[in-house]
Amino acid sequence: MTYRKDLPWLSLVALLVLGGSCSPPVEESASFAGGVAFDIPDWSGRWYKGNTHAHTTNSDGDSSPEYVARWYKENGYDFLVLSDHNVLTDPEALSHIADDEFLLIPGEEVTSSFESAAVHVNGLNIPHVIEPRRSETLVATIQANVDAIREVEGVPHINHPNFLWSIGAQELAQVEDDRLLEIWNGHPTVHNDGGSGSPSVEEIWDVLLTGGKTVFGIAVDDAHHFQGEFNADRANPGRGWISVRANTLEADELMASLEAGYFYASTGVELTEIAVRPRSIEIHIAQDRDFGYETTFIGASGEMLLRTEDNPAVFHLNEDVGYVRARVQDSRSDLAWVQPVFVMRR
Structure with a gap:
């Protein structure tokens, strides 16, 4: 069943093309429909699964760096960032674990604050420890830590804003x-869904996109607890991840793809293909047992453009709506988020 809501003023998201076998795509004219067309991602390569937020005994995790790295390798991840608080857990010390099929990327959770607010910004692919910075306002403190990561040519991502x-x-x-x-974080106290009058992080994402900011949404574990029981009250691994499209399993390639939005985020739903054509977006979902799937295409201000249970889920562009992103939910409530790809107007 498919539901559609067309809103002429909305901003439209464009999506990714995942590798996988499927029927040949329907050819579309490259000409603009009504003066608009999707800005098609310029990507190539294959998809790599990874997590960019995990802790070890070098900060407040319960397991050694070696144990954590092995957990991710043994559970099918292609890459991992160990992001201890204000500590660089050096991947070189774990070189016996890394190989052609598993990459460790140096990182740190640069951990600062402003008054009662937590300011945590992950630095990915950094060369050394980055000292946290403070400033005279909350915005200035966030900016100072983003700048500190950029100064060493690292890639920042702002963590759990609702924490x-x-x-x-x-x-x-x-x-x-x-x-x-981070639009989804696996720690039990970060309030992904909002509450107490505060919006969800996904709603915040739409506010930013609607306001014209180009920002991509990632899902992470923020794992601390690898020992003992796995339950909802503990920060266990395997809850949030990203699948990044790149030509090779190399840190620079992965970072470039992340910052271009060439990935999807997930808490369990896997996608086999996301095809962006001049006037359509098509999402193929990997079928898990007898699960059902619902895909929602979302535009500016969080407005629903289309909701469908079809697989593949297809959205057709008919007008200038700015951006479109998508959320896929299965019948177990696992999710996947497809990044916004924007609309060009002639």
Whole structure:
């Protein structure tokens, strides 16, 4: 069953093309429909599964760096960032675990604060420890830590904005030179879904996109607890991840793809293909047992453009709506998020 809501003023998201066998795509004219067409991603290569937020005994995790790295390798991940608080857990010390099929990327959770607000910004692919910075306002503190990561040619992503109800859309909209935001974090106390009058992080994402900021949404574990029981009250691994399209399993390639939005985020739903054509988006979902799937295409201000249970899910572009992103939910409530790809107007 398919439901559609056309809103002429909305901004449209364009999506990814995942590798996988399927029927040949329907050819579309490259000409603009009504003066608009999707800005098709310029990507190639294959898809790599990874996690960019995990902790070890070098900060507040319960397991050694070697144990954590092996957990991800043995559970089918292609890459991992160990992101201890204000500590660089050096991948070189774990070189006996890494190989052609599993990459460890140096990282750190640069951990600062402003008054009662937590300011945590992950630095990916950094060369050394980055000292956390503080400043005279919340926005300035976030910006200072983003800048510190950029200064060493690292890639920043702003973490769990609803943790301690710390960072809102108004603050995030003012930060510059950041392109990645945690829209889902597996720690049990970060309030992904909002509450107490605060919006969900996904709603914050739409506010930023609607306001014209280019930012992509990632899902992470923020894993701390690898020992003992796995339950909802513990920060266990395997809950949130990304699948990144790149030509090779190399840190620079993965970072470039992340910042271009060439990935999808997930808490369990896997996609086999996301095809962006001049006037359509088509998402193929990997069937898991007898699960059902619902795909929602979302535009500016979080408005629903189309909701469908079809697989593949297809959205057709008929007008200038700015951006479109998609959320896929299965009948177990696992999710996948397809990144916004924007609409060009002639």
